[in-house]
Amino acid sequence: MQGQAVQCPPAQAESSEPHLETQEYMENAGAFTLKDVSVSYSGETAVAGVSADLKAKEVTALIGPSGCGKSTILRCLNRMNDMFPGVEVGGNILLDGVDIVSGGIDPITLRMRVGMVFQQPSVFPLSIYDNIAYGPRLLGGKSQDLDELVEDCLRKAAIWDEVKDELKESALGLSGGQQQRLCIARALATKPEVLLMDEPCSALDPLSTERIEDTILELRGEMTFVIVTHNMQQAHRVSDTTLFMLRETMERPAELVEYGPTDQIFNDPKDQRTADYLAGAFG
Amino acid sequence: MQTAKFQSSNDAGVLSANQGSVSGNAVASSTGPSGLPEATKQLAKSQLERVGKYITGFCAALVVLVVVSLIFLVAQHGLSTFFVDGINPIAFFTGDTWNPHNTGADGMPLVGALPMIVGSFSVTLLSCVIVIPFALGAAIFAVEINPTLGSKILRPALELLTGIPSVVFGLIGLMVLVPWVRSWAGGTGYGILAGSLVLAVMVLPTVTSLAIDALESVPATYRQSSYALGATRWQTIWHIVLRAALPGLLTAIVLGMARAFGEALAVQMVIGNAAIIPSSLTTPAATLTSILTMSMGNEAMGTVYNDVLWSLALVLLVMSLVFILIVHLIGRKSVSNNAQ
Ligand SMILES: Nc1ncnc2c1ncn2[C@@H]1O[C@H](COP(=O)(O)OP(=O)(O)OP(=O)(O)O)[C@@H](O)[C@H]1O
Ligand SMILES: [Mg+2]
Numbered sequence: 001m002q003g004q005a006v007q008c009p010p011a012q013a014e015s016s017e018p019h020l021e022t023q024e025y026m027e028n029a030g031a032f033t034l035k036d037v038s039v040s041y042s043g044e045t046a047v048a049g050v051s052a053d054l055k056a057k058e059v060t061a062l063i064g065p066s067g068c069g070k071s072t073i074l075r076c077l078n079r080m081n082d083m084f085p086g087v088e089v090g091g092n093i094l095l096d097g098v099d100i101v102s103g104g105i106d107p108i109t110l111r112m113r114v115g116m117v118f119q120q121p122s123v124f125p126l127s128i129y130d131n132i133a134y135g136p137r138l139l140g141g142k143s144q145d146l147d148e149l150v151e152d153c154l155r156k157a158a159i160w161d162e163v164k165d166e167l168k169e170s171a172l173g174l175s176g177g178q179q180q181r182l183c184i185a186r187a188l189a190t191k192p193e194v195l196l197m198d199e200p201c202s203a204l205d206p207l208s209t210e211r212i213e214d215t216i217l218e219l220r221g222e223m224t225f226v227i228v229t230h231n232m233q234q235a236h237r238v239s240d241t242t243l244f245m246l247r248e249t250m251e252r253p254a255e256l257v258e259y260g261p262t263d264q265i266f267n268d269p270k271d272q273r274t275a276d277y278l279a280g281a282f283g
Numbered sequence: 284m285q286t287a288k289f290q291s292s293n294d295a296g297v298l299s300a301n302q303g304s305v306s307g308n309a310v311a312s313s314t315g316p317s318g319l320p321e322a323t324k325q326l327a328k329s330q331l332e333r334v335g336k337y338i339t340g341f342c343a344a345l346v347v348l349v350v351v352s353l354i355f356l357v358a359q360h361g362l363s364t365f366f367v368d369g370i371n372p373i374a375f376f377t378g379d380t381w382n383p384h385n386t387g388a389d390g391m392p393l394v395g396a397l398p399m400i401v402g403s404f405s406v407t408l409l410s411c412v413i414v415i416p417f418a419l420g421a422a423i424f425a426v427e428i429n430p431t432l433g434s435k436i437l438r439p440a441l442e443l444l445t446g447i448p449s450v451v452f453g454l455i456g457l458m459v460l461v462p463w464v465r466s467w468a469g470g471t472g473y474g475i476l477a478g479s480l481v482l483a484v485m486v487l488p489t490v491t492s493l494a495i496d497a498l499e500s501v502p503a504t505y506r507q508s509s510y511a512l513g514a515t516r517w518q519t520i521w522h523i524v525l526r527a528a529l530p531g532l533l534t535a536i537v538l539g540m541a542r543a544f545g546e547a548l549a550v551q552m553v554i555g556n557a558a559i560i561p562s563s564l565t566t567p568a569a570t571l572t573s574i575l576t577m578s579m580g581n582e583a584m585g586t587v588y589n590d591v592l593w594s595l596a597l598v599l600l601v602m603s604l605v606f607i608l609i610v611h612l613i614g615r616k617s618v619s620n621n622a623q
Pocket of ligand 1: 041046066069071072073
């Protein structure tokens with residue numbers, strides 16, 4: 001596991017230790033360990049050799065130019081890649097020590113534990129309430145508990161005050177920013193240990209973006225976040241750890257150039273390519 | 284020439300209603316400094332546009348004229364039954380004896396249309412009940428379960444089915460279905476059941492194709508979001524896809540019903556054409572369409588019998604308008620839901 005070419009942050013060794021020690025901690029931590037992960041679409045390898053630790057209850061940012069496989073890696077973490085025909089995932093992805101690639105956990109259970117928010121807000125054509133209640137109801141949630149849960153999730157996603165009087169209205173009537181926060185609330189309703197976010201703010205105005213960042217920072221510590229973003233300032237603001245990915249030529253698959261604590265990646269990148277990318281992205 | 288050009292560019296501006304005369308002036312001033320050939324070209328262009336406007340306008344007017352005169356013609360003859368021949372509409376809609384050549388106790392021809400109305404609605408509803416599960420099942424398979432098979436086999440099969448003339452369905456019904464019904468129900472085998480089965484096969488491709496379109500129009504993001512919340516495929520189909528596609532599915536069913544309600548030939552071949560209120564699904568009955576096609580050629584224009592047949596046609600016409608209205612209402616409702 002340690003035989004990887006990428007930079008290992010010093011904290012990594014400690015963070016992986018609890019997995020080996022207490023079973024308790026392993027159960028509900030929400031930590032991912034990627035070992036030599038590769039993904040191919042219809043036989044063509046898009047990403048290869050990604051090994052990293054995504055720490056529990058922290059925010060990890062995935063950055064890199066378009067097409068470098070950020071979404072691909074993110075979709076591996078809740079097996080959403082299963083939905084595309086011809087996708088093959090190699091290597092090991094451990095969620096709290098259990099390999100999810102080789103089917104140590106079934107995708108349905110996995111997705112209850114690992115929620116996802118997509119780039120484009122995609123609310124169901126149901127009422128605001130039913131959008132949130134959808135996940136819990138799949139598990140057979142009782143209605144009196146649901147009211148509380150719905151409120152709780154909407155509060156956490158910082159949208160309760162705006163919608164509390166129109167819970168029965170169609171969610172399609174909300175603005176884009178509100179819809180995205182509703183999607184976050186909906187994802188929270190299944191009480192996931194991990195929340196994956198694929199460019200959650202790319203369709204949003206600065207104010208909505210700020211509120212979502214606030215939400216992430218507030219919930220950090222309660223659950224693990226993995227966020228893909230093109231916004232370097234955002235990665236800097238919200239994340240503890242940053243992964244920089246790059247696909248140098250189309251002939252070769254994308255790779256993980258380096259990863260480490262966000263401050264170190266942004267202020268003192270070890271790899272020249274990271275420095276170049278950040279300089280370009282900032283300029 | 285200069286005036287002519289002004290004239291023409293104004294005309295071009297007026298052509299598109301939302302531009303108005305302001306843009307017409309704008310065109311005029313922008314082409315103002317250009318030379319004479321430019322102006323001629325402009326003139327020819329606007330003449331072409333005017334000719335185009337007249338030709339397409341004429342076509343549109345013709346379509347409207349045909350529709351209006353058709354409705355007028357059917358209504359005029361159909362209403363003569365009541366306003367000229369003095370038949371009581373209540374007797375027409377609720378009378379259960381159809382024998383227009385004879386008169387009843389009140390001295391009025393026996394023109395009770397209830398048997399045909401009941402027959403038409405029965406075959407329509409029953410065929411609809413038969414079709415819905417199959418159409419929905421096939422559509423779900425083709426869109427959600429196996430799109431490859433769906434587009435490679437099911438779609439072509441549906442297209443083929445749609446193209447088969449209704450007389451072929453009637454023939455198969457007559458040769459296969461009627462004897463089959465007879466074999467277990469006794470009697471002649473003609474009746475509502477045979478008619479409904481034939482209609483069900485006939486409208487199946489229409490309803491299935493429209494249902495497929497409805498399911499396909501559900502955004503993939505809905506499905507992905509549902510899966511991402513830990514839903515299974517069937518939970519996703521049931522709670523999200525079918526729900527989101529509901530207006531389209533209802534439209535598919537209503538259009539299928541409209542087709543079943545209006546179908547004449549195939550039904551006439553298997554229903555038995557007895558203008559009595561059917562006592563069971565396997566005794567001979569009649570529909571509005573089957574009585575119309577059977578009798579229309581035999582009665583002289585202007586007789587009460589002929590007028591009453593027009594009244595049946597009017598009922599058919601009104602019903603098809605109702606079906607179209609329902610489809611529009613469904614469409615408007617789903618649009619307002621989405622736009623909310
Ligand atoms: N469903 C798919 N089928 C085939 N190839 C795919 C699919 N999804 C992604 N790819 C390929 O995988 C590579 C990585 O794509 P991915 O979407 O993960 O990049 P990304 O980093 O998320 O890019 P962006 O920033 O533009 O979202 C690309 O070369 C892309 O062509
Ligand atoms: Mg992406």
